[in-house]
Amino acid sequence: MPISYTIDRENHIVRTVWDGDVTAAQVRAHWLRYLDDAEVMALRRTLSDIRTAHLHFSGEELFEIIRDIVLPRLADIEWKTAILVAQPDQFGVSRQYQAFADHYSEDAIFHDVERALAWLLDDD
Numbered sequence: 652m653p654i655s656y657t658i659d660r661e662n663h664i665v666r667t668v669w670d671g672d673v674t675a676a677q678v679r680a681h682w683l684r685y686l687d688d689a690e691v692m693a694l695r696r697t698l699s700d701i702r703t704a705h706l707h708f709s710g711e712e713l714f715e716i717i718r719d720i721v722l723p724r725l726a727d728i729e730w731k732t733a734i735l736v737a738q739p740d741q742f743g744v745s746r747q748y749q750a751f752a753d754h755y756s757e758d759a760i761f762h763d764v765e766r767a768l769a770w771l772l773d774d775d
Contacts, residue, residue, distance in 0.1 A: 653672060664694060665691050669706075671705065672705050675716065695728065696731045698768060699733070702737035710747045734767075737762065
């Protein structure tokens with residue numbers, strides 16, 4: 652699976668890694684599995700590393716996944732996500748996600764792991 656996640660119990664966050672070719676179907680399958688995980692839902696803070704991913708889905712497909720999968724499962728639950736990118740297209744997709752998720756998630760985009768983690772762990 653090109654999208655995997657682990658629970659970082661020391662920092663009380665979820666770490667996701669997107670690697671290789673990633674399609675809309677794979678994003679959909681990931682979020683179905685991810686949002687059904689009780690530990691993930693308890694933490695609600697994610698460090699998403701998409702730096703080695705090649706994203707093969709449109710903004711429209713991303714919006715549909717959020718509308719159909721994410722929104723019904725989150726309802727009024729708040730989330731915080733730090734997204735690590737390396738390429739301009741990854742930044743663009745991350746900005747789209749930020750716009751689509753703005754009412755349930757506080758998101759920021761980073762190139763540096765330490766800065767992303769510091770922002771994610773800052774509770775102010």
